[in-house]
Amino acid sequence: MQASPLAHHFESLEKQTHAARLGMWLFLATEVLLFTALFAAYGVYRFLYPEGFAQASRSIETWIGFVNTLILVTSSFTVAMGLDAATRGNGRRTALLFAVSVLLALAFLGLKAVEYSHHFQEGQLPGRFYTFEGVQAPGASLFFALYFLITGLHAIHVIIGMTVLIVIGTRAGLGAYSAEYHVPVELAGLYWHLVDLIWIFVFPLIYLI
Amino acid sequence: MAEQGSSHAGSSGHSHLGRYAGVWLALCVFTVLTYSVSRVHLPSPWHITVALLIAIAKGSLVALFFMHLWDQRGANRLVFATSLVFVALLIGLTVADNATRFPLANPPGSAGALPLGGSAGEPPGIDGR
Numbered sequence: 001m002q003a004s005p006l007a008h009h010f011e012s013l014e015k016q017t018h019a020a021r022l023g024m025w026l027f028l029a030t031e032v033l034l035f036t037a038l039f040a041a042y043g044v045y046r047f048l049y050p051e052g053f054a055q056a057s058r059s060i061e062t063w064i065g066f067v068n069t070l071i072l073v074t075s076s077f078t079v080a081m082g083l084d085a086a087t088r089g090n091g092r093r094t095a096l097l098f099a100v101s102v103l104l105a106l107a108f109l110g111l112k113a114v115e116y117s118h119h120f121q122e123g124q125l126p127g128r129f130y131t132f133e134g135v136q137a138p139g140a141s142l143f144f145a146l147y148f149l150i151t152g153l154h155a156i157h158v159i160i161g162m163t164v165l166i167v168i169g170t171r172a173g174l175g176a177y178s179a180e181y182h183v184p185v186e187l188a189g190l191y192w193h194l195v196d197l198i199w200i201f202v203f204p205l206i207y208l209i
Numbered sequence: 210m211a212e213q214g215s216s217h218a219g220s221s222g223h224s225h226l227g228r229y230a231g232v233w234l235a236l237c238v239f240t241v242l243t244y245s246v247s248r249v250h251l252p253s254p255w256h257i258t259v260a261l262l263i264a265i266a267k268g269s270l271v272a273l274f275f276m277h278l279w280d281q282r283g284a285n286r287l288v289f290a291t292s293l294v295f296v297a298l299l300i301g302l303t304v305a306d307n308a309t310r311f312p313l314a315n316p317p318g319s320a321g322a323l324p325l326g327g328s329a330g331e332p333p334g335i336d337g338r
Contacts, residue, residue, distance in 0.1 A: 029292035
């Protein structure tokens with residue numbers, strides 16, 4: 001490490017770490033509320049159109065959501081292991097474990113793409129683009145509007161998280177962090193766990209209902 | 210080093226690998242559980258209740274152990290707890306509002322009543338009551 005990671009306006013590395021962590025948690029809180037707005041919309045329309053939502057939810061492939069949940073949970077586990085390696089100064093191991101997480105995230109997005117293309121073929125689309133014959137109950141097109149909003153916003157977060165993991169993982173592999181200083185690894189991990197946390201709630205609400 | 214060591218994500222020195230592996234296993238078991246419970250068609254309110262309870266259990270495991278809230282200082286816990294309060298307010302009040310609506314007519318059921326939530330979309334009074 002060439003320069004000290006301690007910025008001049010902080011008294012000690014410990015205080016700087018706490019400030020960084022608190023800042024990240026504040027950001028994560030805003031992310032939680034962003035998704036909460038969509039979940040609230042989901043709650044209202046599910047209440048107004050229970051039958052349409054139940055039928056629409058049954059018409060999508062549950063196993064894809066199920067496998068994707070296992071994939072994301074596992075990627076969270078490898079990210080946690082990567083942080084553990086970083087706390088012991090093993091940057092190469094961190095890079096390897098983050099790379100595994102990125103591959104799992106790619107698998108997640110791949111399955112999502114399969115799912116989306118299926119919806120497009122079937123006409124399971126929001127609003128007036130809804131042409132699916134299988135479910136004609138009122139509210140089904142609203143279900144798919146919320147489906148695409150929630151899973152789409154989540155997929156954008158997966159892509160951002162992957163980018164963060166790639167950047168931080170590469171830096172860790174090049175030896176940018178040490179056992180004493182690895183806050184970026186920790187914060188990247190926090191972001192990835194949040195993406196996992198949100199999916200844990202998306203899965204039952206969209207797929208299992 | 211000793212002072213900086215305590216600033217790690219609660220992982221001061223000892224490894225968390227065993228804990229991570231346990232949490233990962235529990236998350237997989239819960240995922241299989243919630244999937245299989247959804248195959249059994251439980252009566253209406255229990256279906257979503259069980260699914261959400263399992264999701265909350267899984268979410269807590271991720272937040273407490275993967276995100277280290279378990280062994281973190283007060284401030285970070287407070288930030289997250291506060292966001293959860295607002296989650297409860299936003300979802301709870303919005304859904305409660307819809308759940309407690311009734312047709313506005315005096316006397317009840319007379320012409321001009323607004324439709325109940327379930328039949329939203331119809332213009333008021335079209336059901337001819």
